[in-house]
Amino acid sequence: MNDKTYDIAIIGGGPAGMFAAYYASLRKLNVALIESLPNLGGQPQTLYAQKEIYDVAGLPKVSGTELVDQLTNQLSLLSVDEYLGTSVTDIERTDDVWKISTNKVEIITKAIIIAIGNGAFKPRKLTFDYDPAIEDNNLSYFVNDLNDFKNKDVAVAGGGDSAVDWAIHLNEIANNTSIIHRRNKYRAMESSVDTLNASSVEQLNPYIIKDVTFNNLDDSKIDVLLKKIKSDDEKTITIYKLLVNYGFISDSKILRDWNLELEGPFIKVTQQMETNLPNVFAIGDIATYPGKLQLIATAFAEGPMAVTRALRNLYPDKDYFEHSTSMFK
Ligand SMILES: Cc1cc2nc3c(=O)[nH]c(=O)nc-3n(C[C@H](O)[C@H](O)[C@H](O)COP(=O)(O)OP(=O)(O)OC[C@H]3O[C@@H](n4cnc5c(N)ncnc54)[C@H](O)[C@@H]3O)c2cc1C
Structure with missing residues (x-):
């Protein structure tokens, strides 16, 4: 003592x-x-x-x-x-x-x-199992250093204020930015949503993330498997970095x-x-x-x-x- x-x-x-x-x-x-x-x-x-x-x-x-x-x-x-x-x-x-x-x-x-x-x-994490090594470089729940996203293909998962703001902000420095949200409507400030809509951020809605794996051809990247809500449609995006913002x-x-x-x-x-x-x-x-x-x-x-x-x-x-x-x- x-x-x-x-x-x-x-x-x-x-x-x-x-x-x-x-x-x-x-x-x-x-x-x-x-x-x-x-x-x-x-x-x-x-x-x-x-x-x-x-x-x-x-x-x-x-x-x-x-x-x-x-x-x-x-x-x-x-x-x-x-x-x-x-x-x-x-x-x-x-x-x-x-x-x-x-x-x-x-x-x-x-x-x-x-x-x-x-x-x-404690961030809300993805609910399925994935290779823990993915968290080293390609998947994060916080932004510690913007340079991690600079000139890269990135995606932000989530539909709240934080996710929308990050998608807008990262889009200014990333090569390509997508936002993945399970609904068509965001839970974010109207002005932020207007900015998002006016930006070049690709909006992948309404999709959920089903899996995240290292890309077979280039293991510095990851494949993010997306499933459309109330549909059997699936698609995969290959990106360098996924920022999960689920609160x-x-x-x-x-x-x-x-x-x-x-x-x-x-x-x-x-x-x-x-x-x-x-x-x-x-x-x-x-x-x-x-x-x-x-x-x-x-x-x-x-x-x-x-x-x-x-x-x-x-x-x-x-x-x-x-x-x-x-x-x-
Ligand atoms: C994305 C985002 C954007 C925001 N933008 C703005 C903005 O533009 N303007 C604005 O005014 N506000 C903004 N806020 C809100 C603002 O950050 C908070 O109101 C502010 O941080 C509150 O300060 P705090 O010290 O009460 O709590 P916190 O900042 O949460 O700090 C609490 C600290 O207590 C520590 N702690 C917790 N439990 C324990 C424990 N048991 N023992 C020891 N330490 C402990 C934590 O580790 C933490 O460091 C934003 C918040 C977010 C998430």
Whole structure:
């Protein structure tokens, strides 16, 4: 066990957790930031590193990875203990403090901010068996590096926002891009669907993927066997890379054992981000209240609210609020 007692331990190192950690340190609290992945950054880093974001205040256009770089730079200005590759499994109240159990260490803290987003990311995978070697180069569930798709024949599977956006985006750099969807209608923003329809992306609808195998003649490529819905029609496309975007499975189920008041998979919070447990707060995508928007801008605002409420609970004598212009020395 770590013998330090933190003022605040933040569970989850996405945008919400990163900014809350910075802000808590700015308010002179001892802070631990705990992230299950080896890197900070959450969804923008893991799910859409190369996509441009247009609705973060003060940044007209910023890619997921650029935003995370800026958050990392900001965090490095102050002192925060980072626990990376550390998954929180349980929280337990003992003697007015919280004991956080993880896969690595136990962390003792006076307050907790839960910022786990949708939980650890697990992509919904293709449901049939395929040669695992295909995942090395030719099949992926995330875009880690756009160069993997550059000047290649690629296909995106899925019909939601993410799949449609990726098909449009990859089409700008790929040789040929197709989108494979089991319905004729997409579950994506109208403006994105209009852009898709106006683009040269080949739309293979309504098809499902039945099999993926290495191509016999050129094993740097794969054959994707497609079956038309409600029909016996089958066809095979030969491509270099298949990006499967069937969404992600949330594993925020662990929360059920933490005695938190939940609404569906989300944690119910007050206007000050308080949960039903003493000195436990929730922010970002995992927190819910009437009118909640799952946005980075919202997550950024919720961190300071939770930190300030925690500060008032833990140290009632301290000044309650200061602007950063007078805090940063
Ligand atoms: C394709 C896509 C496009 C988007 N575009 C935009 C956009 O344009 N504008 C916008 O504002 N928002 C956008 N969003 C939403 C935005 O990314 C989220 O609102 C934001 O990431 C929420 O931040 P968060 O920190 O709450 O959660 P997350 O980013 O999900 O981070 C949570 C972190 O907690 C970690 N974690 C989970 N469980 C544990 C555990 N048990 N122990 C330790 N760590 C744990 C995870 O690994 C993760 O790193 C988009 C989302 C997607 C998927």
